[in-house]
Amino acid sequence: MVQKQSWVAAYLLVIRILLTDANGATEVSCVFMERCILPCSFQIGNETIIWWFKTEGDKLVHLFNYNKEQLEHQDQCFTNRTKLFTDLICRGNASLQLTGVEIQDEGKYNCITHTTRENQESFVNLNINAPVNEVKIDQVDNRITCWSEGIYPKPQLTWSTSPPSNITFLNTTTVQQTKQLLYNISSSLMFSDGLYNVLFICTISTGRTRNRATLRKISLISDPSTGVTIPCTLSSTSLTNFTLLWRFNQCQTIVNQTGMNVTYSVSDEWRQKVVNVSKSGSLMLKDLSAKQEGMYTCKLSNAEEMHTTHIHLRLIKGGHSSTVVIITTVCVSVLIAFAALLICRIYRKWRGKGSALNFNYFV
Incomplete structure (x- = not known):
């Protein structure tokens, strides 16, 4: 043999x-x-x-x-x-x-x-x-952290914003290899106070696969007597295969929905506050008090991506949203400009005809 x-x-x-x-x-x-x-x-x-x-x-x-x-x-x-x-x-x-x-x-x-x-x-x-199966993103204070685990080959992580921002963000990225020769990657991004309505996009790729997670921070002012709709923004994306999770101050679960065609479930402590969850994932609340002021977090995720929205809600009696304030400011500015133009034209007319003011000008 x-x-x-x-x-x-x-x-x-x-x-x-x-x-x-x-x-x-x-x-x-x-x-x-x-x-x-x-x-x-x-x-x-x-x-x-x-x-x-x-x-x-x-x-x-x-x-x-x-x-x-x-x-x-x-x-x-x-x-x-x-x-x-x-x-x-x-x-x-x-x-x-x-x-x-x-x-x-x-x-x-x-x-x-x-x-x-x-x-x-x-x-x-x-x-x-070993594909990038899941990218997670979260925010604590002024630090946004994005991470993923169990990847091969060695991944790359990039940050971007929408709309594009000229602000320079301080970020640190670390890559570690496990005993199985897989890679774990993590990156943290620091930003200043008062930065709202900027979509942070974290993309992790290997050249063979890629995945991403997004986070947006929104400030919302509302009148507690009228109720409030808190948006879970995810434009131009079908939500059919997404899992939806709403949380309050990172510790209380409000709503959980495993698919947009599945009935959502509301936690017991929020059952009297939740009116509805829209097809876009927005949360509709009622009968709010100062206890419900704080940070609301919406997470939409599927096998390919994860989107997180942090909304800081303030309740002010008779309060208006920032959108209304902006529109009002624009309208007032236009009226003031028109009035100034009108006075100027009257003054020029008056100087041309002496001290006698021709009221027929207004006809």
Whole structure:
């Protein structure tokens, strides 16, 4: 038996010297800890032998000989993780199944087949991908933090705002690698007080996958006697597959909704205050008091992105929203400008005709 194995090893060495990488390598991308198929095909014939190697370190991944899989000399990194589709070998299929793929599995693989008809060789480049599944974002005081975990390859994190801002923000980003060779990334952004209605966008990408989270801070003034609608802004995006969560002062859950086609649930302590949740996610409240003043947080998330809106609510009897104040200011300014123009024209008319004022001017 030992003599037979030595003959096989020597024969394999000759084959590997004679064969060349004529067709290049097939690119295969697989998800971390999932099942992966490395393709290999050959011209069918008798006395089939199939070798799979990982070229880095020349590790034996799998061997099929004498019509069965022979794994006595398999590298221990691949123990109980590989198999061939033995029922398809007779059709020229030598593809390898690799389960529970790890970052260490990434690299170049070599498939060698031998039959009485011919010898063949092919290569597969295996790329491992641990996608950016979830990006989280939160705010504490004047610091916004964005983070994600369990990513591969090494991710990049970028900040942006909408609308674009000329303000320079102080940010620090850290990247750490785990024992599994995955990456965790985190970044914090500092901003000044009084910065409202700016959408902060945190994007994390690897070149293969990307995901993002957004945060917006809004100031809202309302009259408690009229009730209030607190917006959960997410423009031009379908909310069908989003999960909705409303919280008060980061500690009380107000509303939870697992999908926009699912009835929302209201916590017991807010049941008498919540009127409705709109299709856009806005929260409608009633019978508010000073106890309900504070920070309201809306989180919309799905498998691809997360959007967070912080709304600081102040209750003032007879209060108006900032939008009304702006409109009123514009209207008053226009009226004042028109009055000034009118007085100027009257004065010029009066000077042209002496001290007698022609009241027909107003007709």
